[in-house]
Amino acid sequence: MARLFAFVFLLQIAMAVVALISCLSAEPEQIRRLPRLVWAVVIVLIPVAGPILWFLAGRVRPGRGAAGAPRRPLAPDDNPDFLRTLDSDKARRDREQFERWEEDLRRREEKLRRDEDPKNPELRNGDA
Structure with a gap:
């Protein structure tokens, strides 16, 4: 005790x-x-x-x-100013560049498939 x-x-x-x-x-x-x-x-x-x-x-x-004191965001994803910058012009340009890269990659993969498939003459001629 x-x-x-x-x-x-x-x-x-x-x-x-x-x-x-x-x-x-x-x-x-x-x-x-x-x-x-x-x-x-x-x-x-x-x-x-x-x-x-x-x-x-x-x-x-x-x-x-405190009452009346400005609140600071705890993390960047809680900060409205940071979130607004995500949709800025740079972000839009980055998305467009990424889409161009994806399209280029699709084209190159399709070309490789056509070149590698000798049995399918349709794909070689680009008719697909």
Whole structure:
């Protein structure tokens, strides 16, 4: 039973330390509801509930952004500006070039088939 109490005590201390570091290192726009100093006092003086309150109500959750703050995309495919550039002129030219290459490849393969098939004179004459 003493080990359980020691474990819970160490867990409480660890939570308080992590919450206090998070609170003191947070940017001002990442702190909600109360001033930083009040949050630090709540974390230190209220044993288990203080750190839990800080993580649930005191800081802006990662990925949500502060109220009024511009949100940054997390990945290029989430960025609307990046997605618009995919259909730019360069992308259109690249698609056209790719289509020309595919058509050229089809023509060359067809020519090779005609040249390799001596039994079928129709293919040799290009009537197919």
